[in-house]
Structure formats: structure tokens, C-alpha cells
Amino acid sequence: MTLLEVDKLSIAYRTRTATAAAVDGASFCLEKGKSVGIVGESGCGKTTIGMGLMRLLPPNAVVQGGRIGFSGMNLLALPDDRMQTVRWKRISMIFQAAMNALNPVHKVGDQIIEAIRTHYPEISRSDAAARVEQLYEMVDIPRSRAFDYPHQYSGGMKQRAIIAMALSCNPDLIIADEPTTALDVIVQDQIIRKIKQIQHEQNIAVIFISHDIGVVAEVCHDIMVMYRGRIVESGRREEVFRTPAHPYTQALLASYLTIDGVVDVDFTQTPPCEYPGEISPEICGYIENCPRATDACRTRKPQWRELSATHKVYCSLCE
Amino acid sequence: MAKLAKQKIKEKIARTYNLQRAAEGWALFYDNPVGKIGMFLLIFFGLMAVASFIPPLVNPMYHPMTGVDPGISNATPPSLTHWLGTDNLGRDLFSQLLTGARIAFLVGISAAFMSIVLGTLIGMVAGYGGRITDGLLMRFADMIMVMPSLLVVLLLASLFGQLNIWIIVVLIAFFRWPGVSRVIRSQTLSLKQRPFIDMARVAGASHLRIIFRHILPNVLPMAFLYMTFRVTSAIIVEAALAFLGFGDPNTVSWGMMLQWVWKTGHMFQAPYWLLPPGICISLITLSFYMIGRAMEEVLDPRLRREEEAAQ
Amino acid sequence: MHTEAKPDNPDILEVERVKKTYRDERGLFRTSGETLTALNGVSLNIGRGEIFGLVGASGSGKTTLGRLVLHLESMDAGSIRFHGTEIHSLKGAALKAFRRRVQMIPQDPYQSLNPYMSVYDTVAEPLIIHHDAAKEKRSQLVEDAIRAAGLTPAKAYFNRYPHQLSGGQRQRAAIARAMVLSPDFVIADEPTSMLDASISFTIFKLLAEIRKQRGVTFLFITHDLAAARFLCDRIAVIYHGEIVESGPAESIIRHPQSDYTRALIDAQPRFSFMKQPHFREQT
Numbered sequence: 020m021t022l023l024e025v026d027k028l029s030i031a032y033r034t035r036t037a038t039a040a041a042v043d044g045a046s047f048c049l050e051k052g053k054s055v056g057i058v059g060e061s062g063c064g065k066t067t068i069g070m071g072l073m074r075l076l077p078p079n080a081v082v083q084g085g086r087i088g089f090s091g092m093n094l095l096a097l098p099d100d101r102m103q104t105v106r107w108k109r110i111s112m113i114f115q116a117a118m119n120a121l122n123p124v125h126k127v128g129d130q131i132i133e134a135i136r137t138h139y140p141e142i143s144r145s146d147a148a149a150r151v152e153q154l155y156e157m158v159d160i161p162r163s164r165a166f167d168y169p170h171q172y173s174g175g176m177k178q179r180a181i182i183a184m185a186l187s188c189n190p191d192l193i194i195a196d197e198p199t200t201a202l203d204v205i206v207q208d209q210i211i212r213k214i215k216q217i218q219h220e221q222n223i224a225v226i227f228i229s230h231d232i233g234v235v236a237e238v239c240h241d242i243m244v245m246y247r248g249r250i251v252e253s254g255r256r257e258e259v260f261r262t263p264a265h266p267y268t269q270a271l272l273a274s275y276l277t278i279d280g281v282v283d284v285d286f287t288q289t290p291p292c293e294y295p296g297e298i299s300p301e302i303c304g305y306i307e308n309c310p311r312a313t314d315a316c317r318t319r320k321p322q323w324r325e326l327s328a329t330h331k332v333y334c335s336l337c338e
Numbered sequence: 339m340a341k342l343a344k345q346k347i348k349e350k351i352a353r354t355y356n357l358q359r360a361a362e363g364w365a366l367f368y369d370n371p372v373g374k375i376g377m378f379l380l381i382f383f384g385l386m387a388v389a390s391f392i393p394p395l396v397n398p399m400y401h402p403m404t405g406v407d408p409g410i411s412n413a414t415p416p417s418l419t420h421w422l423g424t425d426n427l428g429r430d431l432f433s434q435l436l437t438g439a440r441i442a443f444l445v446g447i448s449a450a451f452m453s454i455v456l457g458t459l460i461g462m463v464a465g466y467g468g469r470i471t472d473g474l475l476m477r478f479a480d481m482i483m484v485m486p487s488l489l490v491v492l493l494l495a496s497l498f499g500q501l502n503i504w505i506i507v508v509l510i511a512f513f514r515w516p517g518v519s520r521v522i523r524s525q526t527l528s529l530k531q532r533p534f535i536d537m538a539r540v541a542g543a544s545h546l547r548i549i550f551r552h553i554l555p556n557v558l559p560m561a562f563l564y565m566t567f568r569v570t571s572a573i574i575v576e577a578a579l580a581f582l583g584f585g586d587p588n589t590v591s592w593g594m595m596l597q598w599v600w601k602t603g604h605m606f607q608a609p610y611w612l613l614p615p616g617i618c619i620s621l622i623t624l625s626f627y628m629i630g631r632a633m634e635e636v637l638d639p640r641l642r643r644e645e646e647a648a649q
Numbered sequence: 650m651h652t653e654a655k656p657d658n659p660d661i662l663e664v665e666r667v668k669k670t671y672r673d674e675r676g677l678f679r680t681s682g683e684t685l686t687a688l689n690g691v692s693l694n695i696g697r698g699e700i701f702g703l704v705g706a707s708g709s710g711k712t713t714l715g716r717l718v719l720h721l722e723s724m725d726a727g728s729i730r731f732h733g734t735e736i737h738s739l740k741g742a743a744l745k746a747f748r749r750r751v752q753m754i755p756q757d758p759y760q761s762l763n764p765y766m767s768v769y770d771t772v773a774e775p776l777i778i779h780h781d782a783a784k785e786k787r788s789q790l791v792e793d794a795i796r797a798a799g800l801t802p803a804k805a806y807f808n809r810y811p812h813q814l815s816g817g818q819r820q821r822a823a824i825a826r827a828m829v830l831s832p833d834f835v836i837a838d839e840p841t842s843m844l845d846a847s848i849s850f851t852i853f854k855l856l857a858e859i860r861k862q863r864g865v866t867f868l869f870i871t872h873d874l875a876a877a878r879f880l881c882d883r884i885a886v887i888y889h890g891e892i893v894e895s896g897p898a899e900s901i902i903r904h905p906q907s908d909y910t911r912a913l914i915d916a917q918p919r920f921s922f923m924k925q926p927h928f929r930e931q932t
Contacts, residue, residue, distance in 0.1 A: 060848075237918050256922060276876055277917060536716075
């Protein structure tokens with residue numbers, strides 16, 4: 020069952036002098052209980068997609084078009100008060116630098132109770148407190164620590180508490196934006212495992228946003244690679260890792276250092292060639308850095324081409 | 339020789355970046371109505387100051403200090419020969435007002451400049467020097483800051499008689515640097531934590547080099563901002579001193595004009611004499627203040643960051 | 650020339666039982682007395698021409714050790730000898746001479762370049778400080794350093810300012826500045842932690858290239874074991890201010906001795922979903 024269906028979403032930022040596209044025609048689907056990872060370098064628009072889904076974009080952002088279908092609703096057309104009920108109850112978010120999201124002057128447990136009771140005023144304080152303990156069990160923090168202050172927590176515990184908070188209203192979808200970036204390798208690994216485990220156990224859909232393709236691959240069923248506001252490749256993680264077709268994905272994997280060496284990328288993969296001889300001003304954004312760009316790439320618009328039912332690439336290459 | 343010239347040109351090109359940045363800042367500044375109004379007011383007073391040289395050339399009786407209209411022996415309201423009227427000695431008020439603008443600029447800018455130079459230097463040294471240097475300099479700054487500056491100047495004036503305008507300028511500067519040095523010090527403290535200062539140390543740079551080559555350019559914008567606010571306060575202090583009778587009697591400033599109105603008992607008899615200098619003092623301080631506020635917005639790191647993030 | 654570094658190489662740097670404690674000075678009267686031990690008796694030797702990796706989590710003391718070796722902070726106990734000379738007793742001209750031989754590649758390229766200095770001024774500054782080379786020769790040296798750091802054409806970067814450069818370009822400018830004096834020893838403190846993966850990789854390759862070309866010795870400080878293995882001859886793993894394990898990179902990864910190193914290795918992404926994970930060995 021499709022939970023989320025994003026169709027040609029375009030978001031731009033207005034500045035004093037110009038409008039800069041941040042997300043350009045992004046389309047993807049997410050099944051209930053599945054996870055998708057968005058990978059890309061900083062500034063590629065991956066965070067903007069996440070914020071767009073939550074409708075929490077900064078004031079100078081403009082949604083230029085598209086549709087966000089979420090269990091039968093178009094989130095972009097929803098009035099603000101209805102969006103309030105979707106946000107957090109049905110879609111929650113783990114923010115970038117979430118460790119600073121906790122208010123230092125309140126006990127962590129109280130902050131979670133507050134979050135629950137804001138959305139479900141009918142739940143009593145003691146019921147909410149019971150829920151907090153349950154959540155703490157889920158994220159592996161001792162119950163006894165539930166009512167400590169944030170500064171008494173380590174970085175990893177804060178991140179777990181934030182995850183608990185995101186889980187507090189039983190959402191269908193969690194958007195995790197770089198949830199492990201500031202953490203140490205070992206803690207990062209634990210958090211990733213935790214997110215993965217919860218995702219399986221609770222059957223929650225997850226959108227995992229990261230600059231680190233390795234982290235994304237550990238968590239997600241599907242991977243989308245973004246470059247300069249466009250999704251350039253998407254597919255099952257096995258497909259993307261084994262036969263990356265977009266030159267940018269190939270470069271990402273070729274430079275990914277693991278402890279055993281470099282991931283052995285099959286560089287020979289090329290998008291299937293079926294090009295109409297069209298000439299377009301809209302050329303590929305990766306062209307200046309692409310090691311495989313041909314002269315033909317400069318004149319034609321990249322196109323979506325399918326390597327399998329699930330693996331697609333947006334490229335202008337045709338050899 | 340040619341090589342040297344080439345080097346000079348190269349350096350000039352290198353500075354274009356700062357020009358470009360200045361242009362961006364200017365655009366942001368000019369977009370702000372507060373800055374625009376302030377700027378226009380300032381240009382207006384600037385023109386007044388420049389024009390102050392003209393009346394005495396037209397006719398010596400328009401000299402603001404010594405020129406007396408032989409046909410007038412009392413304060414007269416505006417007329418064709420004296421656009422704003424005359425004072426009780428028959429001196430032309432319009433030319434006095436123009437000269438007052440010149441003096442206001444002179445006093446305001448030179449006192450502000452001196453206090454900024456002093457405050458920036460001391461602030462940087464205190465912030466960079468740390469612990470003992472910092473403690474000593476800042477306690478000294480505190481001492482000066484809590485002194486009632488007007489009272490001290492009044493005391494000095496009554497001790498030494500009439501003060502020369504330049505001594506007044508120096509005194510104003512001396513009492514106005516501590517505020518600047520506090521701001522610059524805190525900026526220096528945060529700059530000191532920035533890795534490029536460590537990089538300079540690793541490269542072997544001396545303390546002087548770090549202060550002047552690495553810290554100074556980064557605090558200069560803030561120093562200039564504070565200069566506009568200091569101009570405001572310097573003009574007000576000078577006017578207050580002059581009005582109370584402690585100004586330089588050989589200089590025509592707006593404060594002096596007000597003092598003459600008051601001393602000759604024309605306070606409520608001659609609005610054409612009282613109002614123009616009063617309004618001018620208010621407007622010129624307002625204009626510097628507005629410019630400062632607009633500059634503040636240009637320099638505000640939060641606004642800047644938003645601008646950068648949007649790019 | 651590629652010097653396969655061996656432990657029996659003449660040591661360029663000897664760190665011996667170094668201790669460093671920070672005092673928490675937040676309390677009233679600055680006497681709250683809470684102390685934080687950053688380094689608790691750290692010893693290590695770095696041989697000429699090798700790339701030595703110091704691997705640890707944030708707060709492990711690895712950056713503090715770098716700062717002590719650079720003589721940016723004072724230490725509480727122990728000794729740090731560079732070419733046999735204790736560096737923390739250096740003063741004046743001797744310290745300046747030390748500064749020209751030991752350089753640093755900073756962590757954060759967004760913060761480590763003076764925003765008001767052009768690339769040319771940034772790279773030329775060490776030459777000016779050390780009165781190296783006459784003016785005419787100076788611009789040639791600067792150009793060479795910028796080119797060697799991979800910014801070409803070098804002259805096109807002379808008048809650029811940090812905000813006009815990408816993160817990777819800034820880091821290259823910082824590398825050019827570090828290399829312009831031809832130092833013997835360079836400390837690279839997490840040089841790529843702020844950069845995207847594909848750019849990090851090119852920076853690592855650049856560092857390896859510099860070592861190969863000039864025989865510079867590197868202390869490479871990182872949290873990333875995979876990067877350390879890629880770049881380093883030997884590795885020391887630091888945990889809570891103590892070195893838990895050190896030795897050739899290869900053997901540490903293949904046969905970790907301490908529990909912490911083992912945990913660190915286990916936490917690395919393995920891509921177990923790939924049925925036959927195959928990796929290329931990188932040399």
C-alpha cells in the first residue's frame with residue numbers, strides 16, 4: 020500500500036535578486052513500513068524535501084508545483100489547521116542537530132509528555148508518563164533516566180530521546196534528517212541499528228536523509244541520489260550499489276572508503292540508450308564534473324530511463 | 339619602477355573584492371527606508387556645511403562671527419536680506435546656521451574618529467591579550483565609563499576658563515571610547531577562537547601581525563558602525579556644553595547660537611532664532627543615528643546568513 | 650620517492666607521557682575545580698616520511714595532542730621532541746624556526762581562512778612572516794604552492810576570497826598555505842570532516858601525493874578508521890586521553906587487540922546486504 024506519493028515537487032528559495040531552485044521536479048513513492056534514503060552533498064536539496072513534506076519550509080521558500088499525496092490527502096492543499104493534525108501525529112521528524120532541540124531548562128521526560136499532550140489533550144498526564152517509559156524502553160534508555168535534564172544525557176542518549184519523542188504519537192512516517200551526523204562512529208552505529216529495528220518492529224515508514232551513502236545503505240530499502248536539486252538515480256539499495264548507472268552515483272561509491280577498501284563499483288553500467296535526437300536548453304546539472312560527459316550531453320535534456328522495474332536513472336548519457 | 343606599478347595595480351584588483359562586498363552592503367543599506375532618509379538628511383547637512391563658505395564672500399556683513407549689518411541694532415525676523423533674520427547684534431542667522439553645520443561635522447566626526455581609534459585599539463589589545471591585560475584595560479574603561487563626563491568637562495572648563503573647540507573634541511573622544519572598546523573586545527574574544535587565528539600562530543605570525551592583519555579587518559565594520567553612533571553623542575555633548583556657556587566663544591556652533599538666544603533673553607521672543615539651530619541639532623543626530631541603524635542591519639550576521647543560505 | 654615507513658626510521662617526533670588537564674572555569678570565582686583530563690600520559694613516535702594516523706572519537710583528546718605538538722597550548726607534564734629538541738622550551742627565534750618546519754592543515758575550511766584575505770595573501774603570509782624569498786620570487790612560490798594543491802590555473806585563484814570558493818577549494822588553499830614553506834612535518838586535523846565524501850577522497854589523494862613528492866611527514870588526526878587505513882602507514886587509537894593501541898595500519902585493522910578498537914571496527918558500515926560483498930583493496 021502506498022503511503023506517500025510525491026509527484027513533481029518543486030521548491031525554490033527567493034532571494035533579494037533571484038529565485039533559486041532547490042528541488043526540481045522530485046517524484047517518488049514510499050510504501051507503508053518501508054524506508055527510503057535520500058543521499059547527496061550539502062546543498063543538493065535533500066533537507067528541503069524533508070522540510071517540504073512537513074510543510075515547515077522557511078518563509079523565503081516557495082513551493083512552485085507538484086503534489087504530496089499522503090494516505091489519500093494532498094498535503095500541499097491542506098489548510099494549516101488540518102496540517103497541524105497530520106504533522107507529528109502521522110508524520111514526525113528527527114531534525115538535523117537534534118541534540119540542540121531539547122530545551123535545557125525542562126526535564127526530558129516532561130518535554131515528551133508535553134509533545135504527546137499537545138496533540139492528544141485527552142490523554143492524562145499519568146498515561147502520558149507511562150507512554151514515556153514505554154518509549155524509553157523502545158529506544159534503550161533506562162526508565163530511571165526519563166526525568167533527568169538534557170545536560171545529564173550523553174549525545175547518543177539525547178539523540179535516542181529525540182527518537183522517542185518522534186515516536187511518541189505513533190506516526191506512520193518518520194523523516195530523519197542527518198540524525199547521526201554529530202555522533203561518534205560507535206554511537207552512530209547504535210542509533211542506526213535502533214532506527215532500523217524500530218522501523219521493522221513498528222512498521223513505520225522512514226525517509227532517511229544523509230550525505231553518507233554508507234549510512235543510508237545500512238538503514239534503507241531504497242536509495243535516491245540527489246544532485247543539485249534533482250533526483251538523478253533511484254532504486255533498491257542492492258541495485259544502486261551493485262550497478263550504479265549515474266556517473267555521480269558511481270563517483271560517490273568510488274570514493275566511499277570502507278575499512279576493507281573501496282567498494283568495487285561496476286563502472287561499465289550505462290543507462291540504456293534510447294535517445295530521441297532532441298535539443299534542449301535544460302541540460303544535465305552534473306555536466307561540469309562528470310567524467311563521462313559527452314558532447315551530446317551538452318545539447319539534450321536528461322531523461323528518466325529504467326534499468327529494472329525499480330531502478331531508474333536520470334541522465335543524458337547514451338553511448 | 340614598472341614592476342612596482344604593476345604590483346600596485348595587482349593590489350588594487352585584490353581590493354575589488356572589498357569594493358564588491360561594499361557594493362552589496364550598500365544595496366542592502368539603500369533598500370532600507372531608514373538608511374535612505376538618514377542618508378538624504380546627511381547629504382543636506384553636508385551641502386549646508388559646504389555652502390557655509392559662500393555668504394561671507396557675497397558680502398562681509400554675512401560673516402557669521404564678525405559680520406554685522408550696519409542698519410540693524412536688534413534681533414530682526416526673516417527678511418529678503420537676512421533669510422532667517424539676525425541676532426541682537428545684527429549678525430546673519432542663516433550664515434550662522436550654515437557654519438554651525440560645518441562645526442557639527444567637524445566636532446562630531448573628529449571626536450567620533452578619535453574615540454573609535456582609541457576604543458578599537460584598546461578593545462583589540464584587551465581581547466587578544468587576555469587575563470591581566472584584559473582585566474587592567476577593562477577596569478580602566480569601566481572607570482571612565484561611570485564618570486559623569488559632562489560634569490567633568492564642566493569642572494575642567496570652570497577650572498581652566500574657556501575651552502578651545504579642539505580640546506572639547508579631545509575630551510569628548512576621551513570619554514566616549516570605553517563603550518567602543520567593550521564591543522570590539524567581545525568581538526576580538528570570539529575572533530580569537532576562530533581557527534584562522536590559530537593558523538596565523540602556526541605560520542609564526544607575531545602578536546602585532548595577528549592583531550593588525552587578522553583581527554583588525556574583521557572588527558573594522560563594527561568599529562565604523564559605532565562611529566556613527568559616536569558622532570551623534572559627540573554633537574549632543576558639544577551642543578550641551580556650548581549651551582551651558584562652556585563652548586569655544588570663537589566658534590559658531592548650533593549650541594553657541596542657542597546659548598546666545600538664551601543669554602540675550604530672546605528665548606521666547608525670537609522663534610526664528612531659537613528654532614533653526616534646535617531643529618538642526620535634532621535632525622543631524624537623527625540622521626547619523628538612522629544611518630547607524632541601517633548599517634547595523636547590513637552588518638547583522640543573522641540577516642547576512644539568511645542571505646547566504648538563500649543563495 | 651615513496652618511503653615505506655618503518656618504525657626503525659629516525660623519529661621526527663617523539664611524544665612522551667604527555668598530560669594535559671583542562672580546568673572548568675565556569676564557576677563563581679573560577680574555582681569550581683572540576684577538571685577534565687584531555688590527555689593522560691600519551692606516548693608515540695613518528696618516523697620521517699610516514700603518515701601517522703591518530704584515530705579517536707570526539708573528546709578523546711586527539712585534537713588536544715595536535716595543538717600541543719603545534720605548541721598552541723602548554724602541557725602539564727611529559728615531553729614533545731621534534732628532531733630531538735624539546736619544543737615546549739622553545740622561545741623567540743628558535744620557536745619561529747620551529748614554526749616554519751611544522752605546519753597544520755585545519756579542520757574547518759570555512760573558519761580557518763581569514764575572510765578578508767585573498768588566496769594570494771593567505772598563501773603568501775607565511776613567506777612574508779619568515780622573510781623568505783624576495784618579492785619577485787615570492788609570487789612564483791605562491792603560484793607553485795597553489796598549483797601543487799590542485800587549484801589550477803593557479804593565477805586565477807590569486808584574487809579570490811574565501812567566500813568565493815567551495816569547501817574543497819578552501820581546503821586546498823589551506824593546504825597550499827601549509828606547504829608554501831616546505832615544512833618537514835604537517836599536522837592534518839580532520840581535514841575533511843566538513844567536506845562531502847567525494848571531495849574528501851580527492852583531498853586524501855592530494856595528501857598522499859604530497860607525501861610521495863616531497864617526503865613530508867604527516868600526523869593525520871581523524872575519527873574515521875576507514876580514512877586512516879586508506880592514508881596511513883601506522884595508526885594509534887586514542888580513547889579518553891589514552892592510546893589504547895598502536896601499530897601498522899594493516900595489522901590494527903586485521904588483528905585489533907583492544908576492545909575499543911574492535912568496537913570501532915564493528916561499527917563500520919559493511920554493506921552486508923550485498924550477497925557477495927566484494928571490495929577492492931586500495932593501495
